[in-house]
Amino acid sequence: MSETRRLRPSARWLLAGMAGAALLTGLDMAARYGAERWALGEVRAGAEAAATFRAAMLRSEIEKQRTLPVILAEDPDVRAALESRDPARIDALNAKLEALAAATRAGVIYVIDAAGIAIAASNYRLPISFVGNDYAFRPYFTRSMTEGGFEHFALGTVSHKPGLYIASRIGAAQQPIGVVVAKAEFDEVEADWRRAADPTFVTDPRDIVLVTSVADWRFRAITPIPADQREAIRASLQFGDAPLDLLPLRAEEGGRVEWPRAQGERSFIEAAVAVPTTRWTLHVLEPLSATLRLAGLAARLSALLFGLAVIGAAALVLVRRRRLGEERRQQAAMRRELEARVGERTVELSDANDRLRAEMEERRRAEAAARTAQDELAQASKLAVLGQIAASVAHEVNQPVAAIRTFADNGGLLLERGQLEVARGNFATIASLTERIGAITQEMRAFARKSPAAIGEVALRPAIEGALILVGHRLRQNAIELVLDLPPDEVTVRAERWRLEQVLVNLLQNAVEALAGREGTQIRLGVRVAPASVELVVADNGPGLPPDVLDKLFVPFTTTKPDGLGLGLVISHDIVAEFGGRLNAANDGGAVFTLTLPRLH
Incomplete structure (x- = not known):
């Protein structure tokens, strides 16, 4: 008789239990490892996709404001107000800037003379009006006067609100008469980011946070700033009296980032992409723990069910070697135990599947929102093209307008002299030029329409x-x-x-x-x-x-x-x-x- 057969039944059950425990332990470890690898890949892919999409949308938001200073720098009303300083013209310019800011959702639009003093602003009615303030020290003023245009992110000295100042010089480089500035504020962008579960922020080339969904992170840095550089930045008043200290984040292995003081989720995967047409970098921190828990639970439950099935089969083989009566009792006991365990695990697996389905539904809604945003991006692309050709179309309209003025003046003189036929020809020409202007403006309206x-x-x-x-x-x-x-x-x-x-x-x-x-x-x-x-x-x-x-x-x-x-x-x-x-x-x-x-x- 073999050594195995000479073992007493209790010894055989002990060996079988040890083998089953070893099997379940091995399956559990393999399931946890595989689930973690899969979850990390999924979260990293999601973070990269979110970062790319949000960078494109942020760029689109900036592009909406970039055309304003360029077009206003050529506006005859702006030039006339700067050159004449006529109070009536300045009042009209204030109202015009106010309407433009409301229509374009710009934070504020203002016109600065060659000495650096704001003479008109869209917020002229408010207690924090920019009118009369001296902006000669601001880099966007000095650089625009010499270079033609400049963009500068800073904390407002009057409004105390951060934003991107986009400036364009008025007049030729040899004889500039002023600068027009549009301030882009990102309150709505940050509010959209806060509605998501993944913290999002934008840094400049010095790694200082400019735009963020976490208010406490603004004007803090992701890398240490030397003391002399920090003092120079604070002296420039670009970020007010912000301490420019480090963000409360800790980098870990495998691209993980820990936020020790966070409420709830503390472990994230970071993705960073460049924001097109700027020197900024957009960062997204994708939450990791929930996905790890769900994936690990599903994988470990599956492994457990598989292991229990294997152990159950092996147990049945051992039980069949005993007496028929004992075999029936043992089989019944094992079936009850197995059914109880499977029932418990099935409930847990069902709950996990429900959570996974809910997450899939949320992803489908996010994809639908992304498709809508893509349609908006196509419309924004059309408006960006229209903004690029707006200045040239303005020149196209100015020619018939100037001709209409000349023919109208000559028509009046011809009527005084009694030269009716010649005057009638002038007025016919005016009608033709008017139709030409109408065709140009109608084409622009139709092109801009969705x-x-x-x-x-x-x-x-x-x-x-x-x-x-x-x-x-x-x-x-x-x-x-x-x-x-x-x-x-x-x-x-x-x-x-x-x-x-x-x-x-x-x-x-x-x-x-x-x-x-x-x-x-x-x-x-x-x-x-x-x-x-x-x-x-x-x-x-x-x-x-x-x-x-x-x-x-x-x-x-x-x-x-x-x-x-x-x-x-x-x-x-x-x-x-x-x-x-x-x-x-x-x-x-x-x-x-x-x-x-x-x-x-």
């Missing part, structure tokens, strides 16, 4: 003409020859008018920027008609697209521009795909973009 989702029959020529109205002045301003090759008969395609114009304006804008500063430049815009499709080709004779960029041109955040976000062509590609068409790019003596759309007639 387009409906309906797709149908669109005439191609009016869409091309509308896009040329918006970019025509930039073509003439850069001495770029436009060669049109359009079919004599009208062609209609499957599209949506204003979104098609958005694509054309984006392609023409890119071509103009590629040709800027070159001699003998030319843009060719041609239409090729096939029985079932229409090809619209926009080509330039510039340097073309770099090969490494051409392969990933329609991937988000791919750009050849130093301050570009890399979303314009991605949005255009998606719009064309929604029409049932396609957008391709190639090099052929320059950049060539081919827009293919379904033909209807």
